[in-house]
Amino acid sequence: xxxxxxxxxxxxxxxxxxxxxxxxxxxxxxxxxxxxxxxxxxxxxxxxxxxxxxxxxxxxxxxxxxxxxxxxxxxxxxxxxxxxxxxxxxxxxxxxxxxxxxxxxxxxxxxxxxxx
Amino acid sequence: xxxxxxxxxxxxxxxxxxxxxxxxxxxxxxxxxxxxxxxxxxxxxxxxxxxxxxxxxxxxxxxxxxxxxxxxxxxxxxxxxxxxxxxxxxxxxxxxxxxxxxxxxxxxxxxxxxxx
Numbered sequence: 001x002x003x004x005x006x007x008x009x010x011x012x013x014x015x016x017x018x019x020x021x022x023x024x025x026x027x028x029x030x031x032x033x034x035x036x037x038x039x040x041x042x043x044x045x046x047x048x049x050x051x052x053x054x055x056x057x058x059x060x061x062x063x064x065x066x067x068x069x070x071x072x073x074x075x076x077x078x079x080x081x082x083x084x085x086x087x088x089x090x091x092x093x094x095x096x097x098x099x100x101x102x103x104x105x106x107x108x109x110x111x112x113x114x115x116x
Numbered sequence: 117x118x119x120x121x122x123x124x125x126x127x128x129x130x131x132x133x134x135x136x137x138x139x140x141x142x143x144x145x146x147x148x149x150x151x152x153x154x155x156x157x158x159x160x161x162x163x164x165x166x167x168x169x170x171x172x173x174x175x176x177x178x179x180x181x182x183x184x185x186x187x188x189x190x191x192x193x194x195x196x197x198x199x200x201x202x203x204x205x206x207x208x209x210x211x212x213x214x215x216x217x218x219x220x221x222x223x224x225x226x227x228x229x230x231x232x
Binding site (some may be wrong): 067 | 160
């Protein structure tokens with residue numbers, strides 16, 4: 001089945017530094033990847049959609065210069081939180097969509113980011 | 117626009133009780149997918165079911181069952197003879213084409229606590 005690997009599973013960083021989160025599809029080609037953010041006791045909110053080889057599409061209210069998304073290959077997408085601040089502390093989850101007629105969605109295991 | 121409503125924020129039951137989690141969705145698309153996910157404290161999303169909009173058959177999987185009714189735009193989830201291990205947050209989600217993207221839109225989640 002479709003397997004998505006997300007790393008790191010947790011990270012603590014200092015305010016003002018940048019953090020990169022990786023999302024890899026291990027056994028299939030991921031033409032479309034999604035990044036979600038989940039604050040404590042809240043739902044998953046879509047941040048952006050990325051397609052391989054093109055610029056990501058950000059949801060309203062998500063700063064594209066702060067949350068840099070790179071989807072350079074069919075198996076890897078990265079989310080970089082630049083100049084992180086405590087309010088960026090959250091759970092970040094990637095999701096991969098694959099297939100044509102019969103679409104499948106698979107989620108990574110998530111990254112818990114704490115900015116101190 | 118698409119929207120998923122889970123009106124029950126939190127439910128508490130005693131072990132062996134049956135419990136139903138409600139989900140109401142909105143979409144203008146005629147082709148869409150509905151999902152249920154379980155999110156334990158670890159944060160990882162556990163896939164439970166996916167239902168295509170053309171398939172209104174109810175489904176049973178062990179102690180889990182789902183009731184899909186297009187007439188009321190509902191996709192409810194029932195756990196029979198609940199167990200402590202069922203304690204988690206449950207999310208209903210929708211993927212449709214009317215927004216031009218296929219990312220999942222999540223409901224706000226229902227936190228289920230099963231007491232021993």
